[in-house]
Amino acid sequence: MENDCHRQRLLSSVNDDERVLIRHIIDLGRASFASGLSRSGCFLDERQLALCNLSLEQYANDSGDLPNYEFLGGYEAAERRVIIFSGYGRTVPFSPVVFSGRNIGSLTHRDFLGTLMSLNIKREMLGDILVGEKRTVVFVMNAVLPIVEEVSKVGGVGVTISHDFSEADIPEKKFGAINATVKSLRIDAVLSDAIGLSREKTQALIRSEGVLLNHLMIFDPSEKVDEGDVFSLRGKGKFVLNRVGGMSKKDRIFITIYKFK
Secondary structure (H helix, E strand, O other), rough: OOOOOHHHHHHOOOHHHHHHHHHHHHHHHHHHHHHHOOOEEEEEEEEHHHHHHHHHHHHHHHOOOOOOOEOOOOOOOOOOEEEEEEOOOOOOOOEEEEEEOOHHOOOOOOHHHHHHHHHOHHHHHEEEEEEOOOEEEEEEHHHHHHHOOOOEEEOOEEEEEOOOOOHHHHHOOOOEEEEEEOOOEHHHHHHHHHHHOHHHHHHHHHHHHEEEEHHHHHHHOOOOOOOOOOEEEOOOOOEEEEEEEEEEEOEEEEEEEEEEO
């Protein structure tokens, strides 16, 4: 969960590319405020959204010259979203593209992403990809929509395209529950149980590769985690510390970790 200290650490971790992105988003907001017209950027991932949101809040508090803005991704639980400044009205700059076909259930997220990016479509032009057994939905910026609508094959499988996206296309979020006990709520202790490695090997991974904790890359195994914190390790998955319970007879803390499937 993001407290003031974490917010400041997150903002201080901004790299050069992210700094350019934040400046661009703020400029869009200022342009919308000045013209009264709706303005928006492209799709952002969760870290980019967190950084831009904090920066916009900070800028609005300092200057006050920003219109209302929101984060839309096509459905309520979207991970990749677009920041839209409303002005006097809201213009949504993306559309859902529904792929269907006889053998579409054999295709994966990677198949769809690879096919679309092979058309020189950048990742920021694409939102979430909702893979289903009979239909897959990709949220696409309208600027590249004509290119995507020409796709007839994905991973060698023939597909047809429509735009009749509905709530039935949204897959149910699935989690695997991991119940464990830890001596402390350090990231190395919690992550060790999440990925099934020894504490020593987990510490080495954190020091060498880092773990993403609430959008902030951490290299210190002693970093504390709280209930509700989200963390991920490349190649090992994404997790949330769903519950922190009481103490065992051996003074260990009961925890429940959810792994995203």
